[in-house]
Amino acid sequence: GDVGDPEVIYNNGKYYMFVELAIRQGSKLDIPGKTAKIANAARVMLLESKDLINWTRFTERGVITNIPIDPEYLWFHHPEAIYAPGDPDGKPWWLYVCVNFKDQHFGHIRMRSSTPYGFDASKYEPVYGFAQLGNQVGYIKNVRFSDGKAGYLYVRITFIINNEGRYIPSLIFSRDGLNWIW
Numbered sequence: 001g002d003v004g005d006p007e008v009i010y011n012n013g014k015y016y017m018f019v020e021l022a023i024r025q026g027s028k029l030d031i032p033g034k035t036a037k038i039a040n041a042a043r044v045m046l047l048e049s050k051d052l053i054n055w056t057r058f059t060e061r062g063v064i065t066n067i068p069i070d071p072e073y074l075w076f077h078h079p080e081a082i083y084a085p086g087d088p089d090g091k092p093w094w095l096y097v098c099v100n101f102k103d104q105h106f107g108h109i110r111m112r113s114s115t116p117y118g119f120d121a122s123k124y125e126p127v128y129g130f131a132q133l134g135n136q137v138g139y140i141k142n143v144r145f146s147d148g149k150a151g152y153l154y155v156r157i158t159f160i161i162n163n164e165g166r167y168i169p170s171l172i173f174s175r176d177g178l179n180w181i182w
Helices: none
Strands: 003-011 014-021 043-049 074-083 093-101 104-113 136-144 150-161 167-174
Touching: 003 074, 014 074, 043 074, 074 136
Parallel strands: none
Antiparallel strands: 003 014, 014 043, 074 093, 093 104, 136 150, 150 167
């Protein structure tokens, strides 16, 4: 297939690149004995580098693990990754993906992990307020909110379509990385 939507994170002296890897119908999946039964059963591939020139692919297993429904009909696409040091559970690696099952769109989910090497899909969290695909997520730390609490403000660049039908760059915001507002 093809590879697209790279997301690069620098952490602790190393670069981690998450990319969508297309797996065409009839091709082997990243789960032994399984093959894709839909046109595109894409997964997320991880590559590592110390210099941004030479990359090594993580091949031990798929980055998304413990898929709770039939993986042969599942499409994880348009990944967005972030290293979120403010994670309350010590899982600062966040991977957002859009999910299709049997070619039906189900929206975005977030999976969190303590490492970049494995995201447990059985513990996914639904994301509310995401729109569009293939955008970028970041954060601002030590933000003082109107309720007097301080914390991280997560920011995502995306776009909206205005009243004239034009695509306009836009930002959406979240205090927890799950519930986003325009």
